[in-house]
Amino acid sequence: MDLTNKTVFRYSISLRIITAFSILIIFFTVFILFVFNGLVKEAHIKVALDEMRDKTHFVENYLIAKYNTLDPDKKLLLEEIKQMAGITGLRVSFIAKDGKVIADSDVNTPQSMDNHKYRVEVMQAEKEGSGHSMRYSHTLETDMFYYAQNYDNYILRMAKPLPEMRASLIRIRQIMIYLGAIILLLSIIIVLFIVASITRPINETINFASQFASGDYTKRISNYSNSEIGMIQRSLNNMADQLVEKINSLVFEQNKLNITIESIADGITVINKEKKIVIVNKAFYKCIDVTRIKVSGLLFFEVIRNRTLNLRIEQSLAQAKPSHFEEELINGRTYDVSINPISEERTLQGVLVVLRDVTEKKKIEKIKTDLVSNMSHELKTPVTIIKGYLETIALNLNNTEQCSGYIRKAIENADRQTSIINDIIKLNMIETSNDFANEKIIIDDLIEGCVNILGQKAQLRDIQLNKKLEAMGEGVVGNKFLAEEIFFNLIDNAINYNLPGGEVNIESSISNNNQLTVKINDTGIGIPKESIDRIFERFYRVDKGRSRESGGTGLGLSIVKHAATLLGWKITVRSDSKGSSFRVIIYL
Amino acid sequence: MITHLEHEIENIKRKVFTMTDAAIEAINDSIDALMTLDDKLAAKVIQGDTRIDKLEIQIDDDCVRTLVTQQPAASDLRLILSFLKINTDLERIADIAANIAKEAIRLEGRPRVTTTGDIPAMAATCVNMIKTAFEAMTTRDVSMAAEIISVDREVDELNIQLYRELFAMMGDNPQIMPQALGLIMVAKSLERIGDHAKNIAERVIYYIEGVDIRKENKDHSDNK
Ligand SMILES: Nc1ncnc2c1ncn2[C@@H]1O[C@H](COP(=O)(O)OP(=O)(O)O)[C@@H](O)[C@H]1O
Ligand SMILES: [Mg+2]
Numbered sequence: 001m002d003l004t005n006k007t008v009f010r011y012s013i014s015l016r017i018i019t020a021f022s023i024l025i026i027f028f029t030v031f032i033l034f035v036f037n038g039l040v041k042e043a044h045i046k047v048a049l050d051e052m053r054d055k056t057h058f059v060e061n062y063l064i065a066k067y068n069t070l071d072p073d074k075k076l077l078l079e080e081i082k083q084m085a086g087i088t089g090l091r092v093s094f095i096a097k098d099g100k101v102i103a104d105s106d107v108n109t110p111q112s113m114d115n116h117k118y119r120v121e122v123m124q125a126e127k128e129g130s131g132h133s134m135r136y137s138h139t140l141e142t143d144m145f146y147y148a149q150n151y152d153n154y155i156l157r158m159a160k161p162l163p164e165m166r167a168s169l170i171r172i173r174q175i176m177i178y179l180g181a182i183i184l185l186l187s188i189i190i191v192l193f194i195v196a197s198i199t200r201p202i203n204e205t206i207n208f209a210s211q212f213a214s215g216d217y218t219k220r221i222s223n224y225s226n227s228e229i230g231m232i233q234r235s236l237n238n239m240a241d242q243l244v245e246k247i248n249s250l251v252f253e254q255n256k257l258n259i260t261i262e263s264i265a266d267g268i269t270v271i272n273k274e275k276k277i278v279i280v281n282k283a284f285y286k287c288i289d290v291t292r293i294k295v296s297g298l299l300f301f302e303v304i305r306n307r308t309l310n311l312r313i314e315q316s317l318a319q320a321k322p323s324h325f326e327e328e329l330i331n332g333r334t335y336d337v338s339i340n341p342i343s344e345e346r347t348l349q350g351v352l353v354v355l356r357d358v359t360e361k362k363k364i365e366k367i368k369t370d371l372v373s374n375m376s377h378e379l380k381t382p383v384t385i386i387k388g389y390l391e392t393i394a395l396n397l398n399n400t401e402q403c404s405g406y407i408r409k410a411i412e413n414a415d416r417q418t419s420i421i422n423d424i425i426k427l428n429m430i431e432t433s434n435d436f437a438n439e440k441i442i443i444d445d446l447i448e449g450c451v452n453i454l455g456q457k458a459q460l461r462d463i464q465l466n467k468k469l470e471a472m473g474e475g476v477v478g479n480k481f482l483a484e485e486i487f488f489n490l491i492d493n494a495i496n497y498n499l500p501g502g503e504v505n506i507e508s509s510i511s512n513n514n515q516l517t518v519k520i521n522d523t524g525i526g527i528p529k530e531s532i533d534r535i536f537e538r539f540y541r542v543d544k545g546r547s548r549e550s551g552g553t554g555l556g557l558s559i560v561k562h563a564a565t566l567l568g569w570k571i572t573v574r575s576d577s578k579g580s581s582f583r584v585i586i587y588l
Numbered sequence: 589m590i591t592h593l594e595h596e597i598e599n600i601k602r603k604v605f606t607m608t609d610a611a612i613e614a615i616n617d618s619i620d621a622l623m624t625l626d627d628k629l630a631a632k633v634i635q636g637d638t639r640i641d642k643l644e645i646q647i648d649d650d651c652v653r654t655l656v657t658q659q660p661a662a663s664d665l666r667l668i669l670s671f672l673k674i675n676t677d678l679e680r681i682a683d684i685a686a687n688i689a690k691e692a693i694r695l696e697g698r699p700r701v702t703t704t705g706d707i708p709a710m711a712a713t714c715v716n717m718i719k720t721a722f723e724a725m726t727t728r729d730v731s732m733a734a735e736i737i738s739v740d741r742e743v744d745e746l747n748i749q750l751y752r753e754l755f756a757m758m759g760d761n762p763q764i765m766p767q768a769l770g771l772i773m774v775a776k777s778l779e780r781i782g783d784h785a786k787n788i789a790e791r792v793i794y795y796i797e798g799v800d801i802r803k804e805n806k807d808h809s810d811n812k
């Protein structure tokens with residue numbers, strides 16, 4: 001809730017209270033005024049009436065004293081009337097029963113006056129003995145009080161202006177208005193105070209509620225009173241406490257879930273039916289090779305760069321069907337992908353995508369199947385060739401010259417078969433057996449021995465073998481058979497994959513951090529970049545023809561690798577179009 | 589509530605991204621085919637190109653229809669205009685990939701030539717440029733898009749390096765001429781793919797900022 005709403009709220013409450021109060025006060029003021037008006041009028045009339053009665057008695061007494069009768073001659077009355085008026089200080093009139101004015105202290109010629117029979121006071125006097133009335137005189141511009149008393153032959157009437165009455169009425173009205181205004185003002189102030197004292201806690205409550213709603217769970221309403229609002233505030237505080245507890249436990253659950261999802265090595269994402277990514281873990285980022293942007297909230301096809309995966313997700317979202325397949329993703333790794341629809345009350349909410357890395361598994365699988373097919377192929381080929389030659393020999397037994405050539409070829413292939421089988425046996429032995437005794441071996445001597453065996457082959461191919469060995473009197477701990485296999489195969493390869501007139505340089509050196517490095521460098525044909533990682537695989541050969549021609553089996557480097565692993569040595573390769581360089585690193 | 593225009597834009601977006609994925613797949617597959625001399629994979633790339641051509645026409649139609657019927661303004665308008673251009677770039681990229689695949693078929697059976705110049709690395713850089721351009725688009729990140737333009741120079745350099753190396757090798761060993769010329773052509777193709785990726789990045793900047801970076805650059809050079 002914002003500020004304007006709050007002020008409107010406060011004004012509306014005070015406005016309503018103030019209007020109610022004002023109406024009440026005005027009503028009472030008018031009522032009291034009305035009552036006072038009546039009372040004041042009555043009091044004035046009573047005073048005037050008493051005075052008039054006294055003065056009537058005076059006139060009676062005066063007439064009796066002077067003329068011994070209440071009913072003197074009319075002429076006498078005319079003469080006396082001025083004097084009576086003068087003494088009483090009132091206007092005095094004598095009116096005949098028929099209403100004609102006999103004499104009037106203010107008028108010299110009473111015959112000219114209106115008939116007074118129907119004046120209120122006159123009629124009343126005639127009926128009840130005396131009567132009075134009050135009227136506003138326009139000629140005198142003041143209220144006139146009239147009093148009439150009935151006698152046998154006439155009606156005596158007296159009149160008196162009553163300006164005080166009007167004045168006091170006006171004053172009373174003024175006082176009442178002032179008083180009313182002051183009361184009104186006071187009550188407005190009081191109302192404002194009351195309203196403030198009511199709205200302040202309400203506003204506090206509203207503030208608290210809106211802060212709480214906008215996520216500030218730490219605030220509470222402080223120092224509440226014992227009023228109803230205080231009770232509301234107390235229960236709101238309670239509610240807030242409970243909510244915070246609930247929220248905390250929810251957050252805890254959420255965190256647990258997040259940690260779980262994050263710690264899973266499989267790439268996981270949930271895509272909602274608006275095609276937006278809503279849940280995603282770190283592993284998934286790796287799968288889609290996204291490092292610089294946050295993908296949650298984005299459309300899945302904006303960040304997943306794989307046609308098949310996007311298509312399958314789209315299909316699963318459209319048909320609420322699961323999907324399972326293998327796919328190489330943009331990071332170059334192969335994943336086992338499973339897409340599962342997430343439904344709630346039979347309507348699709350989204351899909352869960354789980355990516356499991358199966359690159360290594362596939363690699364191993366491939367190596368296994370390759371191995372089996374390679375091995376059978378390698379073993380079958382020489383037999384097929386031998387069989388072919390033997391069949392030809394059988395058909396041409398009398399042609400000894402031709403036959404001896406075929407026999408030589410058959411023997412060559414039988415040798416090849418033998419060397420393949422020997423290599424397989426050797427490799428198998430190295431791989432499975434672990435009783436290679438630790439003994440002192442002298443590297444220089446080993447290399448020397450290999451060079452002696454291979455020297456003839458090198459000479460035949462016009463390849464120069466150079467040695468530059470650092471003297472190693474002591475020798476190292478290892479196994480003679482394994483070490484010999486390593487150096488023999490490496491030097492053999494350096495000769496086999498060399499060019500006529502090339503060189504093989506064998507160098508050894510001890511570096512300060514206690515390792516002996518033997519380098520076997522050649523100036524041969526080199527190894528293509530994309531093959532370098534594969535030459536240690538069984539039966540892998542860059543150029544099959546060339547390998548066969550040199551009596552290779554494709555197993556040499558596999559043997560080297562396994563032997564080195566058993567010895568705890570390291571083999572590294574570097575190669576370009578000018579030759580290859582193999583290094584054997586021996587830890588002393 | 590999703591408006592009609594938003595719906596149309598999402599639809600176009602989906603198709604453009606599908607096209608992107610197809611183009612990236614074509615690059616990767618054509619290079620794989622070249623490296624392993626796999627003519628089946630190469631044939632797949634060449635066949636896939638027709639599908640991409642169809643998709644290009646569809647996207648063009650969708651963009652034009654949306655422009656006419658929805659009359660988008662401001663950023664939406666720029667997005668669709670960018671898509672129109674990016675669409676062409678992606679189609680060209682796929683075409684080039686198909687040409688690389690044809691080269692792979694042509695080189696089949698010939699001994700391989702090895703160089704230090706790295707064609708797979710060049711291809712990976714190109715793919716990454718395209719991918720990053722679209723990431724910049726979705727996050728409206730101008731600096732990310734601008735980086736791509738400088739990465740393009742790396743691709744150009746790799747191309748030149750490879751060219752020199754292969755040229756020297758041909759001098760030493762004229763037998764490898766057909767393979768070496770093939771690799772030169774592939775490297776040149778990748779360099780052109782890099783150029784298209786750069787175009788896409790420029791389109792992305794136009795979409796985000798509303799200024800044509802090429803025009804600005806021209807203004808600068810005019811001032812000099
Ligand atoms: N020094 C080298 N120069 C070039 N190529 C080599 C070298 N050593 C090994 N290779 C390549 O590695 C392949 C595997 O070697 P290896 O396991 O010894 O088998 P092979 O019996 O064919 O020699 C060889 O066929 C050859 O293509
Ligand atoms: Mg060998």
